[in-house]
Amino acid sequence: MSSGDRIRGAFIGLAIGDAAGWPSARHRSALLAPWSRRLARELDGFAEEHRVTTPPVPFTLNQPVEPLAIGPSDDAEWLAWTALTIHEDRAEAFGRLAGRSDLRVRISVRSALDNLAAGKPPPASGHDNPHFFDDAAAVRAVAFGAIGADPRADASVTNAGDGVHAAMAVAAAVAELVAGGPMASAVEAALAELPEDTAIGHATRTALAVARKAGDPFAAVPALDAALLDHVYSYGVAASQTVAVAFALAEVSGGSLSAAVPAAACLPSLADSAPALTGALTGAFTGYEALPEGWRAAARTLTGCGLPDLAGMDLIDIAGGLA
Amino acid sequence: MKLTRARGCLLGLAAGDALGRPAENLAPEEIARRWGRLTEIEPGMGGTDDTEYTVFASSLLCRYGSAMTSADVAREYREQIIPNIEGPMRGAGFSELGAIQALRRGIEPPLSGLWHQHGWSDGLAMRAAPYGIFAAGDPGEAARLVAVDGAVSNSGEGIYGGQAVAAAVAVAMTGASPDEVVEAGIAAIPEDSWTSRNLRAAVAAVTAGSAAEPYAADSAGKPHTADAVAKLYEAVVVRHYPWTDLAPEAVALAFAGYLMGAGEVEASVVAAANLGRDADTTAAIAGALAGAGRGESAVPARWAREIGPVTGRCLPVVAGRHVLDVATELVAASERPA
Numbered sequence: 001m002s003s004g005d006r007i008r009g010a011f012i013g014l015a016i017g018d019a020a021g022w023p024s025a026r027h028r029s030a031l032l033a034p035w036s037r038r039l040a041r042e043l044d045g046f047a048e049e050h051r052v053t054t055p056p057v058p059f060t061l062n063q064p065v066e067p068l069a070i071g072p073s074d075d076a077e078w079l080a081w082t083a084l085t086i087h088e089d090r091a092e093a094f095g096r097l098a099g100r101s102d103l104r105v106r107i108s109v110r111s112a113l114d115n116l117a118a119g120k121p122p123p124a125s126g127h128d129n130p131h132f133f134d135d136a137a138a139v140r141a142v143a144f145g146a147i148g149a150d151p152r153a154d155a156s157v158t159n160a161g162d163g164v165h166a167a168m169a170v171a172a173a174v175a176e177l178v179a180g181g182p183m184a185s186a187v188e189a190a191l192a193e194l195p196e197d198t199a200i201g202h203a204t205r206t207a208l209a210v211a212r213k214a215g216d217p218f219a220a221v222p223a224l225d226a227a228l229l230d231h232v233y234s235y236g237v238a239a240s241q242t243v244a245v246a247f248a249l250a251e252v253s254g255g256s257l258s259a260a261v262p263a264a265a266c267l268p269s270l271a272d273s274a275p276a277l278t279g280a281l282t283g284a285f286t287g288y289e290a291l292p293e294g295w296r297a298a299a300r301t302l303t304g305c306g307l308p309d310l311a312g313m314d315l316i317d318i319a320g321g322l323a
Numbered sequence: 324m325k326l327t328r329a330r331g332c333l334l335g336l337a338a339g340d341a342l343g344r345p346a347e348n349l350a351p352e353e354i355a356r357r358w359g360r361l362t363e364i365e366p367g368m369g370g371t372d373d374t375e376y377t378v379f380a381s382s383l384l385c386r387y388g389s390a391m392t393s394a395d396v397a398r399e400y401r402e403q404i405i406p407n408i409e410g411p412m413r414g415a416g417f418s419e420l421g422a423i424q425a426l427r428r429g430i431e432p433p434l435s436g437l438w439h440q441h442g443w444s445d446g447l448a449m450r451a452a453p454y455g456i457f458a459a460g461d462p463g464e465a466a467r468l469v470a471v472d473g474a475v476s477n478s479g480e481g482i483y484g485g486q487a488v489a490a491a492v493a494v495a496m497t498g499a500s501p502d503e504v505v506e507a508g509i510a511a512i513p514e515d516s517w518t519s520r521n522l523r524a525a526v527a528a529v530t531a532g533s534a535a536e537p538y539a540a541d542s543a544g545k546p547h548t549a550d551a552v553a554k555l556y557e558a559v560v561v562r563h564y565p566w567t568d569l570a571p572e573a574v575a576l577a578f579a580g581y582l583m584g585a586g587e588v589e590a591s592v593v594a595a596a597n598l599g600r601d602a603d604t605t606a607a608i609a610g611a612l613a614g615a616g617r618g619e620s621a622v623p624a625r626w627a628r629e630i631g632p633v634t635g636r637c638l639p640v641v642a643g644r645h646v647l648d649v650a651t652e653l654v655a656a657s658e659r660p661a
Binding site: 110118130161230233 | 417420421424425430433434437438439440441443479517520521557561562563564565566569571
């Protein structure tokens with residue numbers, strides 16, 4: 001297997017995980033007319049008011065149905081954007097996005113773009129940021145790992161602390177896998193980037209321990225929920241949780257995307273990005289050709305639901321640009 | 324003098340908490356629409372978690388004094404707070420809830436303050452004033468002590484927010500000018516921090532505003548110009564984030580209110596409350612700073628009448644305690660030989 005196949009595996013693996021998590025349909029519904037999403041929000045209120053347990057799902061009325069088919073969303077688009085701009089100065093690349101009103105981005109990225117627009121450069125743009133701890137940079141770090149490059153300058157635009165540690169860990173692991181290393185060495189490389197006295201360092205070691213004890217990815221789901229998730233905070237994209245789960249499931253699955261990604265998708269609060277990160281690690285391990293064919297086909301085409309410029313682009317071509 | 328400043332500090336804090344309470348999470352425009360200018364405490368409603376956690380922090384200081392450790396604080400959480408939570412935990416901020424979940428897992432400080440996502444919350448800043456009273460005149464010691472408490476529930480900017488408030492109160496307790504008080508708060512935290520950058524930006528925004536159109540130093544009724552508020556918001560408010568309890572933002576708005584009010588209790592508290600966002604906390608901090616500077620008698624009598632013993636709605640363990648008694652005990656504790 002070539003490193004190029006592993007890079008494609010990391011990219012498409014991430015997109016498969018992105019597509020497998022329930023929030024993907026929510027992100028992709030951004031492509032529908034605003035009134036359609038407003039109706040969906042009203043149905044949520046209706047369900048509450050009338051005490052019906054059938055929750056509304058993203059739907060279309062008099063609109064194209066394609067956006068709601070299974071497919072990738074924000075994480076795959078950010079990985080693609082990173083690959084396409086990877087040789088540019090990171091503050092400059094992000095600077096072009098600052099001030100644009102047509103993007104849909106994570107809270108960390110939104111705050112960082114505001115900081116850049118206000119003249120606050122990195123690393124303050126990622127540090128003076130309510131979601132400095134999220135996994136936006138960890139997702140982008142898959143591209144840096146693919147070419148064996150340091151993700152710190154990129155990560156520092158949008159994140160700090162655990163958010164940057166997470167990016168370092170993901171890039172180190174992906175680099176190890178793309179070079180043909182086993183999952184155990186990838187996990188070891190990641191842990192070397194995660195100090196024990198940080199939340200992400202503690203959580204990742206805890207997650208690995210409980211998953212090993214459970215023995216397989218699906219069996220590990222309740223144990224990961226109990227060990228990591230307090231359900232106190234409103235957004236489930238903290239790198240200390242999603243990255244920890246991704247490494248634990250990637251390892252305990254023996255690198256099997258088909259086993260690890262569905263387990264990650266079973267943690268609803270982390271389903272926005274933990275499946276994507278899990279898919280990147282396992283896809284980098286097995287390579288593209290080993291991934292399930294139907295998923296490969298469903299995950300490769302970007303819709304531009306977060307970054308409109310990427311609509312219609314083929315993630316395999318973009319990954320090929322790095323190989 | 325120390326006693327009246329201490330009592331003014333905690334009474335000002337409680338009054339700010341109570342005044343700001345209905346304005347929490349509202350935009351300044353919405354506050355103006357509802358009240359014109361919010362100047363009166365809702366009768367019979369009292370304060371919130373800001374006052375109750377301040378009473379709790381005071382009790383820690385009275386018990387442990389300057390020898391207090393983070394392990395002591397964690398043990399007090401486990402013995403005094405956690406066993407009294409029946410069903411929902413009311414009125415606490417994310418950082419306290421997150422820390423309690425961490426403590427329940429057996430995680431110890433400082434990891435308990437890192438484990439959850441709200442390390443930067445203003446939950447420490449809201450209860451930092453007693454540390455400034457206890458270490459009156461010694462901002463460095465106030466900042467050291469408040470961080471001992473903060474390591475249980477907060478991290479990073481959340482600790483800095485608490486340190487800025489504690490140090491500023493310690494200096495306000497000497498009767499220093501508002502400029503000196505704010506300067507002491509900024510000096511207590513790393514220059515390369517979000518909180519420091521925001522505090523300096525808030526000072527600049529408020530100073531620029533007063534040059535163009537002077538702020539009313541003693542009239543609580545005079546609204547600040549919408550333009551000045553907009554500048555302050557642009558400088559320190561995170562626009563695309565729904566939660567308002569970010570310490571770098573809340574402490575900056577609180578200090579801005581204090582400067583807008585020129586350190587007078589009523590003007591400072593009203594200015595902070597009418598800025599919205601985490602209005603109960605920001606007005607409480609502004610009230611603590613101004614009350615420490617001006618003393619108990621400077622707190623409007625109509626506000627003082629509304630401040631009774633706390634109900635324990637948020638923290639059952641402090642039910643029945645009055646901030647004025649707590650302030651008196653704090654001063655006595657601070658004068659005991661170490």
